[in-house]
Amino acid sequence: MHAMNYRITLPADYDMGIVRHRVATRGHLLDAFPGLGLKAYLVRERGKDGSPVNGYAPFYLWNTVEGMNSFLWGPGFRGLAEDFGRPAVEHWTGLAFERGPAIGTTPRQAARCAWRLPSGEPPGRAVDEAVAELSDAAGRPGLHSAALAVDPRRWELLRFTLWQDAAPAEPGDERYEVLHLSRPGLDSLPTGRQW
Structure with a gap:
């Protein structure tokens, strides 16, 4: 499993309806994308859920490197870069994945938390x-799914959770609204520890 995310910060007066329309008309294009476990189409709006910014931040869990590469070097990412500029793409090696009690529902919120591993440990x-x-935490009511990944270059851990409704407020979390979830390979994502 590989995790991937890019976060595009938009101007404070940006019409977020543009992003919502984009996802409503194009989100389904990855609903059967080979190698993709899931893609959560995420937005933040300034002043909502404590967000200081407007942003668009798609998050991916990939079953295969070939699928990830096919997306990055193909028309999907090219179209995003043409519309928003080419964002920095963060990526991590998967450590664990858990299905929650709400796995069969459509998630409405997500939370993302990244932190550095202590250097002396x-x-x-x-x-x-x-x-x-x-x-x-996998049995928490309302949890759709949760992933943990690591970037060993920066020794950074990333926890990503999807929630049926409101994401619980946890220290360090960035909270997002989920506009759409493409899940072609969700059932193929291995559960538990990845090594």
Whole structure:
């Protein structure tokens, strides 16, 4: 599993209806994309749910590197770059994935939290603790799914959760509205620890 996200900050007076229309008319194009586990079409609006900015931030879980590369070097990402400029694409190696009690529903909110691993601590211990926490939280009411991933270049962990309704307020979380969820390979994403 590979996680990928790009976050596009938009002007404070940007008409977010443009993004909503884009997702409503194009979101379905990845509903059967080969190699894709899921894509959550995420937005933040300035002044809502504590967001200081307007933003568009699609988040992906890939089952295959070939699928991810096919998207990045193909017409899908090219169209986004033409409309918004080419954003920096963050990506992480998957550590764990959990299905929640609301996996059969359409998620409405998401939360994203990234943090650096402590420099004076063996990284394996911190990763094991984060995987255990993700597993323990998998039964929370309203949880659709949760993923944990790592960027070993920056020693950064990322937790991404999808929620049936409102995402619980957790320290460090960025909260998003989910406009659409493409899930062609959701059932193929392996559950639990990824090694």
